[in-house]
Amino acid sequence: MKFSLTQTALEQTKGDCLVVAVFEDKELSNAAATIDKATKGLISRLLERGDLPGKIGQNLLIPEVEGIDAERLLLVGAGAKDKLTDLKFKGLHQKAIASIKELPLTRVVFDTLDLALSNNPNADKLSLAMQAVDAGYYRVDGLKSSKKAQLTPEVVEFVGGENRSGLEQATALLAGMNLTRDLGNAPGNICTPSYFAKTALELASEYDSIKTQIIDEEEGRELGFNAFLAVGQGSEEPSKFIIMQYQGADDKEEAPIGLVGKGISFDSGGVSIKPSEGMEGMKYDMCGAASVFGVIKAAAEMGLKKNIVAIVVSAENMPDGKALKPGDILTSYSGLTIEVINTDAEGRLALCDGLGYIGKFNPKVVIDMATLTGACVVALGEHNTGLMSNDDELAQTLLQAGKDAADKAWQLPLDEEYQEQIDSPFADIANTGGKPAGSITAGCFLSRFAKEYAWAHLDIAGSAGGVFDKKKGATARPVPLLMRYLTSLK
Template structure:
């Protein structure tokens, strides 16, 4: 999707030639004498239109307007959240119509956050997955022009938002692909494709290299699959070498049967989404290539399948992690933490400023937080606060969960240093406590995205979360001059 900006007033917008015109109307907007203001004012007075966020009134060939289709879209208080709801509703209605070029008109100067929200909402509402469909229609709306009082003031912010969209959609693409079209090998190829873009380096390790590293926990999960594992390392260097990187670690279970502790058949197809943590890391790097911020970032993706086979990991097996800690595997369906723990140990070599792992880790987190907020666990209060604040700004919400040491009691075992599961109570927390054992040498956070990474039912598909949260966090870490310039761009 192509995003553009244009200086447009309400008067000029009435003459704009486009397939559809969306006019964002805020609550309390003062009626003007131009044709669009009159249309909105009359509709509100008659009770036919309510400017509350997400409310719509569709008009066809209104007198005095060049656009064939005009949508009055309620933008509530004009906040980013309200604008996002307005644009999402409008684009959702128009995407099934013969509309290719769309103008979204801000009657007054939009906030930086509202610009970001409008771009993300337009892309999200018009997104269509097509990769494995034989006769699929792709996205119909190809160009969205933001009409604003001063296009020059928002152009940089629109470019940044477009980069964010590119990252979200890259994550969606790989999250949505069927498991036979998103194997560990193919994930490695996707990562290599990013290295052809500016500032990104990629290394993909196979079974032999991983064995030499001593990643016994990761290898144990992969041993039941015919698909060879891949350990992917991405690097983006936008700052000076002296600037320590943030490391993002994404869980890459490209399909999860549960292994010997096999899952129920119902909805097992959705276990293709168990690599959405990995997809989010790929998406962040796709966005970094476009935005080119002054930060250093490392992405680590342990990728494999979790399959039942004669060679599969068994309940009761004890494996040795890269850190040297031994793990008793009581449930082979708690495999994500087994591959992440070795990736966290590997992350130490980068002497990171912070490490954030992202994983569809536990059903318990879905029970706790549903699909609204991702679960946030952190060993460092500032890191936790920065991530939560970034999520709030990006409208990609998370919620901090506890990490009291008492929660680790259930991970004790007579046969190894630690068990990979505790009881059912507090399952998301005990999973985080397991990971924390392997993240003691750096500031660490864990995002459990099991409830937010994808949707089920008629809207089944990847959400691309938490790419917006992670990008907002990374962009806020830019050195003061770059951060100041970025704020001006926003």
């Protein structure tokens, strides 16, 4: 499916389906008013007799319409004109696709970009619309023995868009998001740490701007990745410490942006085993790593003029005679010793060695992302990513990027008092502080390994999609937030 822009007069726009919006209270969008005039008042008559109330999700497909060149007309409800938020804007495009996705369409044309968003004037409406359309056609049934025919149009066009570079950036973002979704939705017997390593090498082969290094377990032990390697020592799958360097800045020596992603390809909880009900959703415990891959691909696709160093710490957390045990004490790459209270608090053990090692690259800032805590889902649900940071300027920039990208985050505190919960009488630090403020104390743990640079932690346990809502599948968040942040940097 290819996205494009057109300046053709609306009534002369050719295609299998033309999509325009109508509001509640029988109010027409500019596009609908144009079509209404060309069709001698057809839309007005339909609204007068109550065929389309105009609420979000209330759509009306008209197979043949005299006065326009498109073969079909889809009228989509946009709700109240002054209350059209970015979320509702994406929703009306998703509902539009739901109305037509079973039809054999070759070319679909949307005239929706002039709709005003009441809550987000900085939003890139073209990108939001493209994300919604792409997600509407995205499928996860690739491993079924009997595959349903995919009725995806060859071209989806948007009327009135003039920013060709914006189209290219949005297309690059989609490429990254789809890689993130594909990795996130893949089962744990396919998307293993070795599969991540293979994917990283393939990216380096595809793009000259990417260089990849894979550190295996033997080399990792020599380097001192004891916390990370302890996570996977109960698994038959070898752990992989993956480094991807994207070189996009004109100045090759420009300090890179650092990214670290949690890639636990399956999380049984280890010896502190999880309940069996719902455990299949733990294949999504690598969505932080998948998001790192998505950002690297999107950056390469758009030729982002920044340098990025990305580390993926990938392991499988399984119970075994060799597995990590509660009470064990580990010495991290940074030298801090860690008392293991709960082997199901494994993501932070993997991340802390990634956060320690990335300092070698003298990063400008470091952002880690992980499906880290159920406590974050309790606090924020699936709508906001949890954000913690040791640098308020970085935090505020990320929060604004999330708002602008309609990929929201909410900042949680890292106050000194919370640090006391993870003190240990036997080691420098404990890997969990108990249930109270569980997402915050996880952030406190990570903060002790990120003291040498400006750092932010994104807990995507709810927003990544699949961990606690398995039917939803991977959402590819926070790739839009991160790409908005990266493209906004001077």
